[in-house]
Amino acid sequence: MEDSQLSGNINQQPTQKPVILGAGQRISDQDYKAAIADLAYADQLLQDPSPENTDNTAPVSTVTLIKEVANSLLKWTKTGFNAVTEEIYHIRIAACKTCPHFVNPPHDKGLLYKIAGADVHHKSTCNLCGCVIKTKARLPHDTCPDADANKPGFNRWGELVPYK
Known part of the structure; x- marks a missing residue:
């Protein structure tokens, strides 16, 4: 054309x-x-115009997902069910949309992800932690699990990586 x-x-x-x-x-x-x-x-x-997961990262197990959700829910309860500001939410979502770990939910866990609010037909999850991005990005206690290659000590959301 x-x-x-x-x-x-x-x-x-x-x-x-x-x-x-x-x-x-x-x-x-x-x-x-x-x-x-x-x-x-x-x-x-x-x-990467295709919605398929071309990353070689192993999917998060169902047991790990359930544990992570329970842990996150407990932390969210302790914050009084607070959410980040719209500005922070949009910064986080924008960072996720450019990440190679932003993928379709695994087909074998479609029902689990559908219950969690993921769009099972489009990129909507992180294959490093297994989280539904639109939910994780709203929670003030959650953070991106991937380091920013250009900013040591920070993650892809531009937040300091906590020491464990």
């Missing part, structure tokens, strides 16, 4: 969206809108 054919408002060209983003297949309107609003997310789509 030539540049001359890409005239007009980009939102008025739904059949050209994959070409504009460089994807080999049509992406969802939700991903398209997110890519327009967030250049880091658009970059991630260009690097």
